Amino acid sequence: MTAVAHTSFVIERDFLASPARVFRGWSELALKQRWTDCHSDLAGRTHTLDFRPGGSETVTMRFPQGGTCVVRFHYFDIVPDRRIVYGYAMELDGRAGSVSLVTVEFAPTPAGTRMVFTEQAALLEEGQDLAERIEGTREGFDRLARELEPAPARP
Template identity: 50%
Template sequence: MKTTPAAHTSFVLDRQFKASAARVFAAWADPATKLRWSDCHAETTKPEFSMDFRSGGKETYRSALPDGTKLAVDKVFLDIVPEARIVFAYSMAADGHALSASLVTVEFTDTPAGSTLKLTEQLAYLDGHEDLAQRRRGTEEGLDRLLLEVDAL
């Protein structure tokens, strides 16, 4: 079986919030809130979603796109420091074919105006799949929804 070498890349996103770091962190920790702002395929069928938010805990996401493509995201939380940091690894697959594996670090810092969030994602694209612009845009859109979620209160 011939395989294509993994392709590696990364990106960093920063966001400023009016809300405190504690409030922004809480939006990552609560399963219902997290699904509300992070579901980048809201137009799909109702997703299957579960989250055990603790170090060593897992998160799973399953959905189907309008064209029938079945998406699967499997995540494990590696390190959680309340109100300060979340580190997780996740894999993404479409129709059972592995697309990528990532390590993500999310850092939260209080500021005089509210808080900042810094997200660093390191990706390994598998077997020729590459979608950096789309992945970055999807993550940006999720963070924009997070901003609306936490700053609306």
């Protein structure tokens, strides 16, 4: 039997966009797909989103070398433009990999929005790399920032 590794991490990120705009990055399927799509070489991907308290989200990724990753989300609390609380479970080839509770908070700043992302995770599979999980989350937020950047002014 493998021991469960419990961990948590916090990522704070400033965006040059209003809380409403940053929140939309989480609530609108097309936008969320663009910034969460971290594997450009997938053999297939499906993504559904029912963004409401009690709603769910499912992402299924099939890798070209074989194997499938399924991530299932459940939304517990949503306060538009202020807070999202959800849980998610990740499966790799039908085996439970991890289970997490996440809180995302949005606060206005003079330049836009401060987002605070807090994840509490139970890593169920031996060999999971917390540093890799944190880096992948940060990379996703970099893609979100690019999605939210204002369009360049036209001459």
